[in-house]
Amino acid sequence: MEEGGAVATQRGAVLIAGLVFLLLLTLLATSSMQNATLQEKMAGSQAARDASFQAAESTLRLGEALIRSPGFSQARCPSPVACLPPPEAMTLTEAARGASGVVWAARPNGLLGIQYLGEIEDVVGGQALERPQKLYRVTAIGLQGTSRTVLESLHTEAQRIMWRQRL
Numbered sequence: 001m002e003e004g005g006a007v008a009t010q011r012g013a014v015l016i017a018g019l020v021f022l023l024l025l026t027l028l029a030t031s032s033m034q035n036a037t038l039q040e041k042m043a044g045s046q047a048a049r050d051a052s053f054q055a056a057e058s059t060l061r062l063g064e065a066l067i068r069s070p071g072f073s074q075a076r077c078p079s080p081v082a083c084l085p086p087p088e089a090m091t092l093t094e095a096a097r098g099a100s101g102v103v104w105a106a107r108p109n110g111l112l113g114i115q116y117l118g119e120i121e122d123v124v125g126g127q128a129l130e131r132p133q134k135l136y137r138v139t140a141i142g143l144q145g146t147s148r149t150v151l152e153s154l155h156t157e158a159q160r161i162m163w164r165q166r167l
Contacts, residue, residue: 048147055109056142056149060163063112063138064155074116074136077101083117089139089150089166102139111141120156133157 066072077083078101088098095106102113119132133156142149153163 045147048145049149052109052142052144052147052149053151054142055107055144056140056151059107059110059112059140059142060138060151060153062107063114063140064153064160067114067136067138067155067157074114076116076118083115083137085137085152085166086113086115086139089113089141090148092141093143104141107140110143113139113141115139117154135161 082101084100086098086100086102088100088102088104092098092104092111095104095111097103098113102115104111104113115137117135117137120135121132136155138153138155140151142151150166151163152166154161
């Protein structure tokens with residue numbers, strides 16, 4: 001009869017061990033699902049950032065092309081403070097006249113703002129200027145989902161001098 005009692009005890013131990021093992025597998029599966037969901041969200045966020053950067057870049061190139069086009073004209077910034085990079089570029093969501101005085105034009109998936117900073121006579125981009133050139137700041141905003149990319153370039157009538165991404 002001892003053998004029968006020992007077998008019954010062992011069956012109960014196997015049941016408990018099996019339940020503990022099943023619990024561990026359930027925790028592992030839940031953790032894996034959470035990790036997969038997080039990775040999917042990160043991939044979506046990266047895709048939105050890439051799309052907003054591309055939208056900002058194409059808008060920036062459009063603004064630079066406008067400056068180079070014959071007959072382009074814009075009023076000069078009224079004061080040195082108004083010539084600073086427009087702070088509303090980090091929050092603006094639609095075409096409007098910003099607090100800085102920049103008029104923002106709507107573009108597909110973004111906004112475009114151009115500031116005329118004045119004329120320069122110095123060396124630009126390592127090349128001496130033959131005549132004074134008009135200097136512009138082009139600010140492009142790319143919007144995609146919740147992602148925003150702001151790009152700026154300084155540009156003369158003939159060439160881009162520099163560009164940067166504002167963070």
